Amino acid sequence: MQVPAHFEYERATSVDHALALLARWGGEARVVAGGHSLIPMMKLRLARPEALIDINDLTELSYLRLAGDELLLGAMTRHADLLASPLVGEHYPILHDAERVIADPIVRNRGTIGGSLCQADPSEDLSAAFAAIDAVAVIRGPSGARTVPVREFHTGPYETVVGPDELLTEIRVPIRPGGGSAYEKVERRVGDWAVAAAGAAIWLDGESAGGAGQPGIVRDVGIGLTAVGASHFHAAEAEASLRGAPATEENFAEAGRLAGAHCEPAADQRGPVDYKRHLASELTVRALRRAAARARGQEA
Amino acid sequence: MQVTVTVNGEEYTRDVDTRLLLVHFLRDHLGLTGTHWGCDTSNCGVCTVWLDGVPVKSCTVLAVMADGHAVRTVEGLERNGTLDPVQEGFVQCHGLQCGFCTPGMMLTARWLLDHNPDPSEEQIREAISGQSCRCTGYENIVRSVRWAAEHSTVEATK
Ligand SMILES: Cc1cc2nc3c(=O)[nH]c(=O)nc-3n(C[C@H](O)[C@H](O)[C@H](O)COP(=O)(O)OP(=O)(O)OC[C@H]3O[C@@H](n4cnc5c(N)ncnc54)[C@H](O)[C@@H]3O)c2cc1C
Ligand code: FES
Ligand code: FES
Numbered sequence: 277m278q279v280p281a282h283f284e285y286e287r288a289t290s291v292d293h294a295l296a297l298l299a300r301w302g303g304e305a306r307v308v309a310g311g312h313s314l315i316p317m318m319k320l321r322l323a324r325p326e327a328l329i330d331i332n333d334l335t336e337l338s339y340l341r342l343a344g345d346e347l348l349l350g351a352m353t354r355h356a357d358l359l360a361s362p363l364v365g366e367h368y369p370i371l372h373d374a375e376r377v378i379a380d381p382i383v384r385n386r387g388t389i390g391g392s393l394c395q396a397d398p399s400e401d402l403s404a405a406f407a408a409i410d411a412v413a414v415i416r417g418p419s420g421a422r423t424v425p426v427r428e429f430h431t432g433p434y435e436t437v438v439g440p441d442e443l444l445t446e447i448r449v450p451i452r453p454g455g456g457s458a459y460e461k462v463e464r465r466v467g468d469w470a471v472a473a474a475g476a477a478i479w480l481d482g483e484s485a486g487g488a489g490q491p492g493i494v495r496d497v498g499i500g501l502t503a504v505g506a507s508h509f510h511a512a513e514a515e516a517s518l519r520g521a522p523a524t525e526e527n528f529a530e531a532g533r534l535a536g537a538h539c540e541p542a543a544d545q546r547g548p549v550d551y552k553r554h555l556a557s558e559l560t561v562r563a564l565r566r567a568a569a570r571a572r573g574q575e576a
Numbered sequence: 577m578q579v580t581v582t583v584n585g586e587e588y589t590r591d592v593d594t595r596l597l598l599v600h601f602l603r604d605h606l607g608l609t610g611t612h613w614g615c616d617t618s619n620c621g622v623c624t625v626w627l628d629g630v631p632v633k634s635c636t637v638l639a640v641m642a643d644g645h646a647v648r649t650v651e652g653l654e655r656n657g658t659l660d661p662v663q664e665g666f667v668q669c670h671g672l673q674c675g676f677c678t679p680g681m682m683l684t685a686r687w688l689l690d691h692n693p694d695p696s697e698e699q700i701r702e703a704i705s706g707q708s709c710r711c712t713g714y715e716n717i718v719r720s721v722r723w724a725a726e727h728s729t730v731e732a733t734k
Contacts, residue, residue, distance in 0.1 A: 278616050279595055319616070330641055382633055382706040467619075
């Protein structure tokens with residue numbers, strides 16, 4: 277039987293209350309959201325916080341809404357809610373693609389998107405998806421709120437810029453017309469963590485997008501990778517090679533090659549380095565292809 | 577720490593260690609052993625119960641997190657001596673062999689039918705995809721849920 281070490285339990289009733297509790301515990305406490313990463317780590321004694329601050333009552337952090345040209349996602353939004361949201365599916369199908377292959381429906385009922393980003397597991401799917409679409413994290417602390425791009429949010433495996441007295445409260449995604457996005461993952465069995473995965477968002481030049489068989493010019497593109505040791509879950513070199521270039525198979529292949537070349541996978545029970553590098557390339561190409569098809573309105 | 581949890585409509589107040597998991601609270605403190613306990617790693621799903629109307633894996637929820645909340649277990653499926661159509665379906669279609677996965681399967685099935693009264697085979701398989709059965713090969717579980725869908729005269733039993 278796996279039993280966590282002793283800890284004190286506190287329940288936050290508001291964001292301010294949670295911040296006050298974190299300040300009071302001075303770095304010895306951890307917040308618990310869905311608990312689906314933290315509780316298993318506590319059961320294995322890989323984490324031994326002196327106190328847990330439960331933020332599940334903070335319904336104020338559970339929302340998905342459009343504000344101006346941004347999609348706002350509260351940190352306590354459950355995976356299941358992200359997957360069920362037509363608003364999210366309309367603007368960023370990449371998030372639905374990713375959610376469909378994160379764990380299983382029961383785990384998705386409990387795990388949160390904020391917990392996913394803060395856990396900073398090197399194989400977290402949403403980290404790559406949010407990196408691809410250049411989302412921004414809103415972090416609140418004792419001295420107010422600050423914003424950090426998701427591409428700068430993770431500082432290493434299981435490490436983020438969120439301080440011990442801070443809370444991730446929101447993820448903001450800019451909405452830009454003329455785009456398409458997709459997520460491609462290879463897993464050993466349904467519900468498992470990725471062997472490798474890639475997410476892409478692409479914006480094609482307005483005139484040629486969908487026009488008379490033209491592939492269109494890549495106005496902008498974002499590519500995220502997970503489980504392959506890509507710095508900040510981001511394939512910057514692959515992106516740079518595509519900006520301003522025609523959205524053709526050849527250019528996607530070159531971007532895939534760059535994505536595979538610039539990541540640093542580690543060999544483990546999920547596979548050797550060269551296999552993971554190959555997947556990073558191939559999945560980048562597939563994600564770009566599907567994202568572009570969606571941008572052209574050729575695929576749902 | 578003192579917690580009060582509503583389980584199957586009844587309030588239970590107990591003094592518990594903060595590190596107690598919900599699955600052990602239900603089994604060892606309340607004697608509700610219908611909720612099973614298997615992998616202990618949030619993978620197998622035999623510990624599935626409803627927390628505030630949503631299926632969760634109770635080996636990965638702390639009992640203190642359920643304080644003030646409502647839990648439904650397999651013991652709460654039957655009403656006044658009448659089996660839930662899902663339970664009846666498992667009887668009619670041989671939906672279980674050893675029975676270890678069954679409580680979790682039935683709770684997920686009830687939740688699915690409350691939200692989608694006429695699920696396709698694919699939707700049923702997707703709904704139970706976080707739960708392992710080592711006996712049936714899932715075939716008869718899917719049939720049992722379909723049976724329940726076709727024989728649901730009672731209204732949703734939230
Ligand atoms: C069986 C299983 C399979 C899984 N498979 C996958 C998978 O395929 N892909 C995948 O990406 N994930 C997978 N996961 C992880 C799942 O996505 C988790 O839900 C997620 O990693 C953590 O979310 P949580 O809300 O449960 O976080 P918690 O466990 O509550 O917290 C995780 C960490 O983040 C911190 N934290 C949480 N919320 C905040 C906040 N708002 N501000 C500051 N810090 C915070 C906590 O203190 C803790 O350190 C799996 C989990 C399980 C149990
Ligand atoms: S015992 Fe909870 S998922 Fe296996
Ligand atoms: S009936 Fe034995 S595990 Fe499902």
